[in-house]
Amino acid sequence: MPGAGVAAPTAGRPSSGAARQSSLREHNLAVISQAIFASPEPVSRAQLAAQTGMTRSTVSRLTEELIAARIVAEHHPTGGRPGRPAVPLTPARGSFAGLGLQVNVDYMAGRVMDLTGAILAEEYVEGDFESSDAAAVLARAADLARRLLERAGATGARVAQACLGLPGLVDAASGRLLLAPNLGWHEVRPAELMGADALPAGTALVVDNDANLAAYGLANTAPGRSAPSSTFIYVGGDIGVGAAIVAEGTVVLGKHGWAGEIGHMAIEPAGPQCHCGARGCLERYAGKHAVLEAAGLPLETSTAALAEAAASGYGAARAAVERAAWALGIALAGVVNLVDVDEVVLGAGYIPLVDLLRPGIEEQLRVRTLASPWMRVLLRGAPADPAPAATGGAMRALRTVIQQPAAWTGTFA
Amino acid sequence: MPGAGVAAPTAGRPSSGAARQSSLREHNLAVISQAIFASPEPVSRAQLAAQTGMTRSTVSRLTEELIAARIVAEHHPTGGRPGRPAVPLTPARGSFAGLGLQVNVDYMAGRVMDLTGAILAEEYVEGDFESSDAAAVLARAADLARRLLERAGATGARVAQACLGLPGLVDAASGRLLLAPNLGWHEVRPAELMGADALPAGTALVVDNDANLAAYGLANTAPGRSAPSSTFIYVGGDIGVGAAIVAEGTVVLGKHGWAGEIGHMAIEPAGPQCHCGARGCLERYAGKHAVLEAAGLPLETSTAALAEAAASGYGAARAAVERAAWALGIALAGVVNLVDVDEVVLGAGYIPLVDLLRPGIEEQLRVRTLASPWMRVLLRGAPADPAPAATGGAMRALRTVIQQPAAWTGTFA
Numbered sequence: 163m164p165g166a167g168v169a170a171p172t173a174g175r176p177s178s179g180a181a182r183q184s185s186l187r188e189h190n191l192a193v194i195s196q197a198i199f200a201s202p203e204p205v206s207r208a209q210l211a212a213q214t215g216m217t218r219s220t221v222s223r224l225t226e227e228l229i230a231a232r233i234v235a236e237h238h239p240t241g242g243r244p245g246r247p248a249v250p251l252t253p254a255r256g257s258f259a260g261l262g263l264q265v266n267v268d269y270m271a272g273r274v275m276d277l278t279g280a281i282l283a284e285e286y287v288e289g290d291f292e293s294s295d296a297a298a299v300l301a302r303a304a305d306l307a308r309r310l311l312e313r314a315g316a317t318g319a320r321v322a323q324a325c326l327g328l329p330g331l332v333d334a335a336s337g338r339l340l341l342a343p344n345l346g347w348h349e350v351r352p353a354e355l356m357g358a359d360a361l362p363a364g365t366a367l368v369v370d371n372d373a374n375l376a377a378y379g380l381a382n383t384a385p386g387r388s389a390p391s392s393t394f395i396y397v398g399g400d401i402g403v404g405a406a407i408v409a410e411g412t413v414v415l416g417k418h419g420w421a422g423e424i425g426h427m428a429i430e431p432a433g434p435q436c437h438c439g440a441r442g443c444l445e446r447y448a449g450k451h452a453v454l455e456a457a458g459l460p461l462e463t464s465t466a467a468l469a470e471a472a473a474s475g476y477g478a479a480r481a482a483v484e485r486a487a488w489a490l491g492i493a494l495a496g497v498v499n500l501v502d503v504d505e506v507v508l509g510a511g512y513i514p515l516v517d518l519l520r521p522g523i524e525e526q527l528r529v530r531t532l533a534s535p536w537m538r539v540l541l542r543g544a545p546a547d548p549a550p551a552a553t554g555g556a557m558r559a560l561r562t563v564i565q566q567p568a569a570w571t572g573t574f575a
Numbered sequence: 576m577p578g579a580g581v582a583a584p585t586a587g588r589p590s591s592g593a594a595r596q597s598s599l600r601e602h603n604l605a606v607i608s609q610a611i612f613a614s615p616e617p618v619s620r621a622q623l624a625a626q627t628g629m630t631r632s633t634v635s636r637l638t639e640e641l642i643a644a645r646i647v648a649e650h651h652p653t654g655g656r657p658g659r660p661a662v663p664l665t666p667a668r669g670s671f672a673g674l675g676l677q678v679n680v681d682y683m684a685g686r687v688m689d690l691t692g693a694i695l696a697e698e699y700v701e702g703d704f705e706s707s708d709a710a711a712v713l714a715r716a717a718d719l720a721r722r723l724l725e726r727a728g729a730t731g732a733r734v735a736q737a738c739l740g741l742p743g744l745v746d747a748a749s750g751r752l753l754l755a756p757n758l759g760w761h762e763v764r765p766a767e768l769m770g771a772d773a774l775p776a777g778t779a780l781v782v783d784n785d786a787n788l789a790a791y792g793l794a795n796t797a798p799g800r801s802a803p804s805s806t807f808i809y810v811g812g813d814i815g816v817g818a819a820i821v822a823e824g825t826v827v828l829g830k831h832g833w834a835g836e837i838g839h840m841a842i843e844p845a846g847p848q849c850h851c852g853a854r855g856c857l858e859r860y861a862g863k864h865a866v867l868e869a870a871g872l873p874l875e876t877s878t879a880a881l882a883e884a885a886a887s888g889y890g891a892a893r894a895a896v897e898r899a900a901w902a903l904g905i906a907l908a909g910v911v912n913l914v915d916v917d918e919v920v921l922g923a924g925y926i927p928l929v930d931l932l933r934p935g936i937e938e939q940l941r942v943r944t945l946a947s948p949w950m951r952v953l954l955r956g957a958p959a960d961p962a963p964a965a966t967g968g969a970m971r972a973l974r975t976v977i978q979q980p981a982a983w984t985g986t987f988a
Binding site: 331333340341343393405407414415416417418419420421422423424425426427428429430431438439440443488492495496497499500501502503504529530531532533535536537 | 744746753754756806818820827828829830831832833834835836837838839840841842843844851852853856901905908909910912913914915916917942943944945946948949950
């Protein structure tokens with residue numbers, strides 16, 4: 163955050179000198195913390211001083227606080243000699259952790275990650291949660307959370323926050339799930355249904371759309387560190403099709419947190435009937451069940467097996483995947499025309515299908531994107547991850563520690 | 576801008592004390608200028624001090640500079656007694672001006688506006704610029720600019736910048752028009768074709784998409800002053816259909832400045848052939864020519880006459896408008912699903928048609944927006960304006976004076 167260093171706390175409101183002092187310390191602690199986490203390499207106190215414009219002694223005092231809080235660690239590259247000259251600073255290992263949880267139509271999963279991005283515990287459970295009972299499924303998710311917290315706790319880590327990703331509309335302000343069409347859930351309060359004892363006292367549960375969390379994970383290479391390419395559209399293909407727009411590392415939420423609902427963009431207004439009540443939605447062409455139905459394959463078929471069938475020349479599978487690509491291309495051309503982003507990341511169930519989907523998507527992008535002669539849209543697959551929203555959720559859960567370190571300095575006291 | 580008051584200049588880079596001092600002055604001058612322009616009421620020096628956290632004497636010194644530069648004026652509400660107590664400050668009248676220009680398929684127009692929003696000169700010229708010669712049309716636009724500048728100059732005003740709105744893709748960085756399908760223009764440099772003498776030396780020409788400029792105008796009630804409702808999607812219906820997404824007062828540009836190309840979103844992938852090469856684009860259902868063709872009316876028919884025909888029960892006109900509403904509703908549902916904005920402003924040729932378009936658009940929004948049970952999308956018409964991009968362009972052209980006043984303090988010296 164160059165230039166963000168010594169800014170004064172919010173001016174203009176009357177406040178006592180002491181309050182201002184404390185707010186300035188909190189602000190500067192956050193600046194130093196974020197600078198250390200953002201750096202791809204260990205960073206020295208001198209570099210932090212140069213980068214933030216703070217004095218060496220201020221930087222030293224703040225880093226001591228972060229080290230004592232076990233948010234930051236000193237890195238001893240050669241043998242660990244505790245000498246003064248340029249001891250680099252890195253994220254601390256094994257202290258704070260984030261818990262990411264994900265419930266999807268055919269699985270639930272959880273992942274606990276520490277501040278270095280190391281995975282302390284994870285679990286993936288297959289299931290069938292289509293048109294399921296929210297209370298029963300979320301009680302199982304609470305059990306999953308408890309198992310993961312126990313395993314993470316055994317390593318000495320402390321989970322600062324949990325983030326739950328769900329395939330539907332989540333009201334960002336209240337954490338209430340409004341609608342998850344494929345789960346069949348309607349107006350559900352996950353924090354209540356998981357129970358007050360699912361998480362330790364003081365550990366907040368944040369609920370978000372699963373594509374938003376998956377995209378957050380892809381926009382960062384480690385907790386607090388932006389990926390180099392961080393403006394893109396993420397499209398995850400599961401039973402439903404979810405998406406998120408990421409602009410300069412930030413997931414675009416929209417007014418209520420509902421942005422990115424690509425799955426219900428109209429492909430053919432008179433097309434097949436969708437769960438949501440409308441006709442011809444993208445999900446009915448490019449959702450997993452729609453593709454498998456069109457291919458004449460059982461709904462339990464994995465996308466890897468579908469990809470193999472299509473690639474090996476099974477005509478109906480190939481045609482179904484081509485139809486999905488055509489529909490995805492139409493929807494994505496609309497997105498590119500509308501928000502002018504030139505990178506598309508295909509994730510979740512689309513990953514094994516990227517090469518098969520590419521020609522059809524690129525054809526529609528070429529024909530239907532007005533700017534296509536001047537803009538090549540880069541289409542790539544996300545790294546394989548069985549539960550990308552759990553990964554992104556774990557990273558998002560750590561944001562509170564990295565961005566508001568002053569609130570966490572007493573945790574390991 | 577509460578809290579933005581006394582922030583130090585960008586820290587971290589070595590610079591002389593003098594340079595820092597000058598940059599701090601420029602920054603603070605901009606803060607005071609923007610605060611005066613943002614206020615819907617005249618504002619006193621004491622209010623500015625409270626709002627920005629600067630001292631009364633700093634505020635007084637800075638406002639004197641802005642008054643001397645004729646960017647700001649003292650407002651004497653009761654008889655003009657030049658007393659000390661609370662003389663309110665307002666934007667200056669008749670000093671700096673912005674020139675907005677717009678070339679569309681069937682007209683060109685220009686408007687010169689001063690810092691108070693008063694119109695100093697304007698002109699609207701009908702024409703037929705479909706598949707036209709860019710050099711010839713832009714030479715006429717240069718003549719229009721000269722006439723307007725002469726008239727504005729006669730009032731004593733000085734045009735600080737000009738903004739030209741065109742119905743197509745504009746490369747924001749270079750000001751080059753890449754493509755305006757309905758004008759038939761391709762890779763055009765308007766500044767060159769208008770000629771070096773179209774604008775006085777030192778007056779820059781900014782080129783932008785016309786919907787972006789129209790939306791900018793709607794997002795502000797006066798130069799430098801945001802409208803209360805400033806998150807919306809603007810859709811302007813001319814021969815083409817242009818749009819812009821405005822988020823908290825800022826027009827979303829996207830990576831290259833091409834965001835908002837709603838006119839080429841696919842409504843029916845196998846639908847009618849579009850100018851752009853694709854099939855079934857929104858423009859082929861909801862563009863002015865497409866609607867008039869479907870209504871069996873001459874292409875010269877005004878949208879007001881079309882609205883009258885449809886309202887008075889001429890079946891073909893009514894059906895054509897209903898088809899446009901259906902297509903607009905499908906496209907807008909896609910936009911709402913994707914970016915989660917709950918206000919749509921219909922402008923340009925749609926203004927006389929708003930009441931006729933409303934039921935069809937609202938029906939599609941209801942059926943196709945996943946969040947529709949929890950979100951009512953407000954649909955309204957823009958205020959009537961024959962050349963909304965010229966209006967928005969004039970306001971945008973004044974931004975440089977309001978946001979960087981230090982660069983303009985010597986103009987009237």
